[in-house]
Amino acid sequence: MKGMKTHRDHPLWLAYALHRFSGLALAIFLPAHLYVLSLALTDPARLDGFLHWADLPLVKLAEFGLVFLLAAHMLGGLRLLALEFLPWSGPQKSLAASVLAGAFLISGLFFLRAI
Template sequence: MRGHRNHPLWFAFLLHRLSGLGLALFLPAHFWMLSMVLTNPEGFDGFARWTDHPLVKFAEFGLVFLLAVHLFGGLRLLALEFLPWPARHKTLAAASIAGAFLVSGAFFLNAV
């Protein structure tokens, strides 16, 4: 009964859920960092210097990838809900992931 889990659209579903979870875990840290601007400007300056590290830049690529995956996955879900859906599901799901790589890769190239 696990045959549906081998379908490419199930992987698109899973990737959308995991990207949402990753973003939900990131947001509290992001808001905490933003609050440092008001509560601890010196600490924020130190944190801002730390973000110049290449490993942090690579992590930013991952974050933008999660955002792009979640965006394109959400658009895919909207299309499923509101548009007549042709038989080329796999191609559209693959195009969503390719679009996410394109967006996050462009961000990464400008961030390095």
């Protein structure tokens, strides 16, 4: 309905959504990561082939996205802990923006080091 406010109109809803999405994406990634690590013990030749593929620029860009999601999830979790335990009120919107900026900084540094 027009004129009605919903919970999605709140500025911190995006922080909530990013935290949930990053958690889901990391939960999907973790089994694949553990599988690739197991190749070191079970099939080293296959691991070498995977590592060669992982050196492609598109995969490096995907790693940037993964590190961004990891950093966003970690910093978003810290934001939630702070909301639970610290008496904040007004600067929560700025904190959510700084979490996003921090996640981008961490993943950007990883990306620059990886290329």
